[in-house]
Amino acid sequence: MSRKKKPASKSGGNKVQASKKQSNTAQTGQQGKRKLAVKVRTAKGRKLSSTLWLKRQLNDPYVIRAKEEGLRARAAFKLTEMDDQFSLIKPGMVIVDLGAAPGGWSQVAARRAKSTEGPEAKRGQVIAIDISEMEPIAGVEIIHMDFMEDEAPDELKKALKGNAADIVMSDMAAPSTGHKQTDHLRIIGLAEAALEFAIEVLKPGGCFVAKVLQGGTEHELLNQMKKHFKKTRHVKPDASRADSSELYVLATEFKGNQPD
């Protein structure tokens, strides 16, 4: 997918928020499960599909747990699980979060990279970008911009302040069209652009993770990743709904920029 040529939208809220200690326990688990399921009545004017969605949301243990832990999205647990399994995030790391709104992944990254704790020189750095506006998060620099704009990579590099990244992660997804193959190709386009950016900014040994929807061409993306990383794999975290074709491609041990 090629980048857009139109002028970049203005970056907004490029501030690292004031320090605020937060717990580092974004773990999935059973504690969040309610004993009684919440029943949702079909209100007048509400479509059956909306009622079913609401029912699923209200009874989803990850949604409940996200609320309890002050996390903005149940998606936070997908990153938490991948990090617990593969030990990706370490204190002091430099992390770029593509498609970050409403901010669940950024919250987990900021907590685990300790971007608001300890001496400034040792703090992690988290840079988030989204086409949608995002409320500020302590220890996260937010860029409000379409990642597919030509100027987006430079804006992110500016925010990196000359640092190479340890992790580039993309949970980017365009709104669903309802057409499976179209959605698949669109998300692969975003993941390819994310990979291209990752190759430019990652430090040797760095890691890349991106959301894809299964549909055939994700294997080509994985082959592309294999050229640049020593280890690549598909991951389907438990927090990713079983009925969704969503999965994540994870690449670790970036080989570094090699001459072509």
Ligand SMILES: C[S@@+](CC[C@H](N)C(=O)[O-])C[C@H]1O[C@@H](n2cnc3c(N)ncnc32)[C@H](O)[C@@H]1O
């Ligand atoms: C599934 S949500 C991300 C959830 C996030 N990881 C969290 O934990 O809160 C996907 C996000 O990708 C963003 N997105 C889609 N296309 C984008 C683009 N071209 N540039 C920047 N963000 C994009 C959407 O606006 C949306 O906020």
